[in-house]
Amino acid sequence: MLIRLVICWLCVFLLAAPVQAEEVIATGSAEIYSGNVGSARNQALQNAQRQAVEQGVGALIDSQTISQNFQIIKDEILSSSRGFVTKYEILEEGRTADGSAFMVKIRAEVSSNGIRDKLTSLRILHRKMGNKRLMIIYHKKDSKAVKREFQTVPTLLGTLRDEFNQAGFRVFNDQVMSEVYRTIELATVVDRPSEPLLSLALDHRAEILAEVEMVAGKRGKQGGMFNAIKADVHLSIYDVSTGRQIADVVAQGKKLSTGTMGNFDVHRDLKDAGTKAARQAAQEAINKTVDYYETIGDQGFAYLIVFRNFSQDEEDNILDYLEGTPGFQDLSELKNSPKYLEVELFSAESKSRLRRKIRRDLLQKNIELISQESAGNRLLFSKAQ
Secondary structure, three states, X not given: OHHHHHHHHHHHHHHHOOOOEXXXXXXXXXXXXXXXXXXXXXXXXXXXXXXXXXXXHHOOOOHHHHHHOHHHHHXXXXXXXXXXXXXXXXXXXXXXXXXXXXXXXXXXXXXXXXXXXXXXXXXXXXXXXXXXXXXXXEOOOOXXXXXXXXXXXXXXXXXXXXXXXXXXXEEOOXXXXXXXXXXXHHHOOOOOOOHHHHHHHHHOOOOEEEEEXXXXXXXXXXXXXXXXXXXXXXXXXXXXXXXXXXXXXXXXXXXXXXXXXXXXXXHHHHHHHHHHHHHHXXXXXXXXXXXXXXXXXXXXXXXXEEEEOOOHHHHHHHHHHHHHOOOOEEEXXXXXXXXXXXXXXXEOOOHHHHHHHHHHHHXXXXXXXXXXXXOOOEEEEEEXX
């Protein structure tokens, strides 16, 4: 009886397990040189497997993304295509009509999970999330950070822009950013908190805001040998719709040199140090950003909800309601202080429908809310007086 139960359980498990391989039909061919048919057949079979893996890649990402990243895909996936073919069956094989080449047609099972994992590790697969629009703003908050007008800052911003572009984000160009900086200067939001910049990014329909600043430093010769120029790059990433911080990264780059250094040498080395730090910060921030959006991708909309001026008992009742309501997924309590409650939740409801639902449902629990206008996917509620 126990053995039957185990067998039944295994059958259910196997039937419920996600499909990890995709079946495709692929054809490969190879020229026959010096009458060596066996060698041509082996090459044709390899080409057929490569074609099968190309189809597997095409099922996960669009043709434009493949074109933009073809060299990486070729080197990292297609060059080892047999590693992604779990099994195959030869359907047809033989010489071509003119006898100059050998053709093999196969039915192959391609590991879609293996390809997906590889594309993710190469930071290519997340392009399928919609090529999110990203705005990079140099925002000096640390008193020791260099000003935006400093001559190495354009190189820093260009490095970040290239890194994010290569990772599949749509980064605002210099022309648009010139207008953004003019707006910032007119509104005098320089050196102030991030909230005005989030609103500005939202006005330009950006989905992600990247704030960056750089602190430069110089260390004199140690042991009579080296000068050290260093750059600390601080990069913060925000989801514009909710205002939630996705990543907060600090990276340091150094450039060592010998001899006497003039101003030109210092700026040159600082540019190199800043570039190194920017690349390191960008890679870490990209990984965290990709992880964040892949996590929330299938859960609906992410909402940041704030409740103000409620008593502790009322806040507890609000949390009980949010946690117990079907359709509210992955509730996260971000801040809970006296008369201030901030939560994040995912819901398939639109913003207006969610606002009405929360107000109506909590009113039935004798908690009356007043909603306030808010940008993006933020909902603000305060206690009715």
